[in-house]
Amino acid sequence: MHPKITFIGIVVSLIPFFTTAQQAENQNAFPVQITLSNGIIEGDFDIKTNIQSFKGIPFAQPPVGNLRWKAPQPVTNWNGVKQTKKFGPRGIQSNVFGDMGFRSDGLSEDCLYLNVWAPAKTSAEKLPVLVYFYGGGFAAGDGSENRYDGENMAKKGIITLTVNYRLGIWGFFSHPELTKESPYHASGNYGLLDQNAALKWVQANIEKFGGDPKRVTIAGESAGSIAVSAQMASPLSKGLIAGAIGESGGSIFPTLAPVPLAQAEKTGLEFAQKIGANSLKELRSMSTLELYQKSIGTSLGVFKTTIDGYFLTQTLPEIFEAKKQAMIPLLLGWNSEEMTYRALTAGKDLNNEIYIQKVKELYGSKADKVLQLYPIGTPEVTEQSATDLSGDRFIAYSSWKWFDLHRKNSTQAIYRYYYTHPRPEMRDNSLEAGLAGGVIKKNSNAPKTPIPKGAVHSAEIEYAMGNLASNKEYAWTEDDYQVSEIMMNYFANFIKTGNPNGDSLPVWPIAKNEEKPEIMLIDVNSKAVKAENDARYLFLDKEYLQQ
DSSP states (O other), X not given: OOOOOOSSTTSTTOOOOOOOOOOOOOTTEEEEEEEOSSOEEEEEEETTTTEEEEEEEEXXXXXXXXXXXXXXXXOOOOSSEEEOBSOOOBOSOOOOOTTOOOOSSOBOSOOOEEEEEEOOSSTTSOEXXXXXXOOSTTTSOOTTOGGGOOHHHHTTTOEEEXXXXXXXXXXXXXXXXXXXXXXXXXXXXXXXXXXXXXXXXHHXXXXXXXXXXXXXXXXXXXXXXXXXXXXXXXXXXXXXXSEEEEESXXXXXXXXXXXXXXXXXXXXXXXXXXXXXXXXXXXXXXXXXHHHHHHTTOTTTTSOOEEOSSSOSSOHHHHHHTTOSOOOOEEEEEETBSXXXXXXXXXXXXXXXXXXXXXXXXXXXXXXXXXHHSOOOSHHHHHHHHHHHHHIIIIIHHHHHHHHHHHHSOOSOEEEEEEOOOOOOBSOTTEEEOGGGOEEEOOTTSOOOOOOSSOBTTTTHHHHHTOGGGOTTBOOOHHHHHHHHHHHHHHHHHHHHSOOOOTTOOOOOOOOSSSSOEEEEESTTOEEEEOOOHHHHHHHXXXXXXX
């Protein structure tokens, strides 16, 4: 039996812990105004940081009513001054992940807003631009989360944006009637089209903030990284971007890969019939509450991205192998503990016998080969192997494949990292880390969560964006701030020049098209080494090609 793990199957047990944070007025700011293509906006200039911020800027019409399940429509012009001093609403979503702390103005289908942090002193500066897409399995997340806050990256001389996009059934629902009514004869992918609309907005407006529309780098983590890979592959977006950063994830099987449009339409039609909606008109007439209640349980991976012939014309491997992707520099990587071994053992404790049994169940006659690549040994060795296998199947393989495709099918500079720095202890010992980066209350009746030995999924975000201080759950140390400064400077350099090197940082070589390309280990003592684990991904590559 071939391995068929999905991105979403291992995160549904997370218990939400954070509640929505209230937005306080900035006592150190005065109003600033900018005239955009649609009208005047008013944000804040902070006298302590020297950063202008504009929050909740609409970049498309509200996708409500008859615009539910339509590609984002251009913003209509407004009169007067639009206040953009607080985050807009986040997209409709369930409480899925425990590590999301929102500052958004509630939830709404009317969610297509973006946020800008700008360090420019004049509009003529032509600064580099970062557009960051949040993660959350295309089911949750928001541009208001503290960990994505753009202020500290802006202090590095980069205009930084976070962008909202539709999620779950609102962002990825396909249906034959939707395809029929569409001018481009497709449906689904609305969340990805939202991102594309935001990139078009950047092209039209970023100069007003002092940004250079020719120097736009897109970045994201997890589903955000998967989205970055899809934007690189899309004929609609590839001309809008000059660089890409991926943190853990590519839109490649088995990780939230797009499915044929006909398959997505069939899923959507069956869902509509199940909830008693016999037409698109009936689906659109449902209130937000009714649709939310009827779609609970579908947000994680039921409605998938699609090969729609419009946003995506083929699978990502096919697009990259045909050299049709955006030919831009790429920096990407993944973490040392993307998933706990419990994803492999279905929550059971681990020993050699259980591990061998699971490998045989998954790989049959190829189990011996898997056990060579992920060997048994002492309890520590076996646990590490099971952890590596879980993480590779979850998201590391798809990241590697994206890297490998661009490396072999472009002449652009490519930089790969392996992030290994574990988070410190939590301040509150009644909490513990959950799956996929979540934070949950300890449950005395549940099996004790294994202590992470490496960097868990999503752990690097606060480090890369310079936002450790805003996460109060962890007892950050000098080492953590050192790692954050290293990673943030690598990212900032890449956004500015397409090359992460500089600032007396350890030299990060380009990953050449060779058997063991160099990879940057990011930790307290960051260093470049020859890749030693690619045999694992080459094996998985052959397995997944047979799916």
